[in-house]
Amino acid sequence: MGMDCQATFAQDMSLDLDLHRRYFRSCLHEFLPGAYIGLDTNRMTVVHFCVHALQLLGACDQIDKDAVIKWIYSLQIFRAAGSDPAQLGFRGGTQLGNPFDPCHAPPPWGAGAKTEAKGRRGGGSEEEEEEEGTPALLGAGLSPEYDQGHVAMAYTALATLRALGGPGALPPPGAPARAALVAHVKALQRPDGAWAAVAAGSERDLRFLYCACAVSALLGDWGGVDRPRALGYIRSCQNYDGAFGLNPCQESHGGSTYCAVAALQLMGELDAFFDGGGGGGGGGDREALVRWCLERQAEGGFQGRPNKAPDSCYAFWVGATLGLLGAGALADRARATAFVAACQDTAFGGFSKHPRQFPDVLHSFYSTCWLSLAGAPGLAPLDLALGVAAAAAAVPDGSSGGAAAPGSGAAPAAQLPRGDNGGDELQEEAGGGGGGSSVGQT
Incomplete structure (x- = not known):
């Protein structure tokens, strides 16, 4: 690429935050380019990117919150008693599984909630309701094997609900909808400690363990996480260079490394994993991992793995990993910010993968995350482990089924640094399918 991003950014240190707010608002409420047709099954993730970017940009009040919350809950899957819990969770979009019918959607939670199925594909009956009043199968005509929840969609759905409505937007303790989500997570964990994305025929790797x-x-x-097995799987994915592959014996990658480190932080096992003692068991090489992450900074920006061009989204994946490891100040944040700023689209808003390319919502969101992490003025603080605004990340009260993990590490806002401080993703650009997670191999 060879461009001097430092010089480019030095000419104008400002970011047009209003333009980026308009970009995300347009993607959320108005239209998306035709290239996004391939992402219709991952629409929940696209909504996640837009909502959380707007929250980081201080524009959550510009979202039709009630409409988005209702849409998210319309995609939660309920089943009759005795069904496979792995098939619960959230769909990725309205064109998956049973048809979206807002006139008959069940309430988000609560005993005695019933779902009418008349007039749907295949009809329905009272027998489809659980004896205890859990909502019946939404759209009863489609076989459950073709209507399954995805663990990445559960993560993006819940995180987006928290951003839009705070803790009160989530199912409360004891509610059937909450129990269904915990059961969904538990049923997708495999004997080796990894998580599958969906109930059947699914890939399994660190992305879904993180979710x-x-x-x-x-x-x-x-209550849905077998921690010893999860820790064992994370350990099996660590390579000689200190970083992590998506699966054992795979190449180290910035996205999978973030998933491993952030999952350890969320479980409260990060220090034990690297320093010994506790449930983490020790053995991780923190110094080697920090060195590997610092070596990913190239031409100002960050690359996902050696010998690759820098990519705006890896400023977050690698930068947040360094932050969680307590080594964020070792990166040259000013040069990384200069690279991200060079990826701005100054006509339409948003950020691209590389400078002088078209923006897309994934790279726009993770570029915004980096700017928050780096302390750019006007952005809300970022929770490094959950990858969302800190305001959306606080652990809710009244937790059950196990203690909540310690705080996940919010990055405080600070002045934008101005000096030298020291996967395929979900889609390739806007197209491409993938496993419904925003981390892959690039």
């Missing part, structure tokens, strides 16, 4: 930990942290309920 399971994030769901548990957001609910304040760790």
Whole structure:
């Protein structure tokens, strides 16, 4: 690429935050380019990116919160008693599984909630309701094997609900909807400690382990996580260079490394994992991991793995990892911010993967996260482990099924640094499918 991003950014240290607010608001409430058609099954994640970016930009009041909350809950899956809990959770979009029918959607939670199924594909009956009053299968005509929740969608759904409505927007302790989510997380954990994305025919790797930990942290309920097995799987993914691959014996990568470190933080096992003692068991090489992360800074920005071009989203993946490890100040934040600023679209708003390319919501969101992490003026503080604004990340009161993990490490706001301080993602640009998680191999 060879461009001097430092010089480019030095000409104008300001960021047009209003333009970026308009970009995310347009993507959320107005329209998306045709290239996003391939992401229709991951629409929950696109909403997640837009809502949390607007919260970081101080523009959450510009969102039709009630409409988005109702839409999210319309995608939660309920089943009759005795069904496979792995099939619960949240769908990724309205075109998946049973048809979206807002006139008959169940209440978000509460005993005695009933779901009418008349007039739907295949009809429905009173027998589909649980004896204890849990909502019946929404859209009863479709076989459950074709209507399954995805653990990444559970994470993005709950995080977005927290951003829009605070703790009160989540199912309260004891509610059927909450129990269904904990059961969903528990049923997707595999014997080796990894998590599958969905109940059947799914890939499994650190992305989905992270999502399971994030769901548990957001609910304040760790009853669905077998921690010793999860820690064992994380340990098996660490390589000789200190970083982590998505699975054992795979190449170290910035996205999977973030998932491992953030999951350890959410479980309260980060220090034990690297320093010994406690449930983490020790053995992780913190110094080697910090060195590997610092070596990912190239041409100002961060790359996902060696010999790759820098990419705006890795400023967050690698920068947040360094922050969680207590080594954030070792990175050259000014040069990384200069690279991200060079990826701005000054006509439409948003950020691209590389300078002088079209923006997309994934890179726009994670660029915004980096700017918050780096202390850019006008942005809300970021929770490093949950990857959302700190205001959306506080553990709810009244947790059950296990103690909530310790605080996940919010990055305080600070002045924008001006000197030298020292996966395929969900989609490639706006297209591409993937496993419904925003971390992959690039």
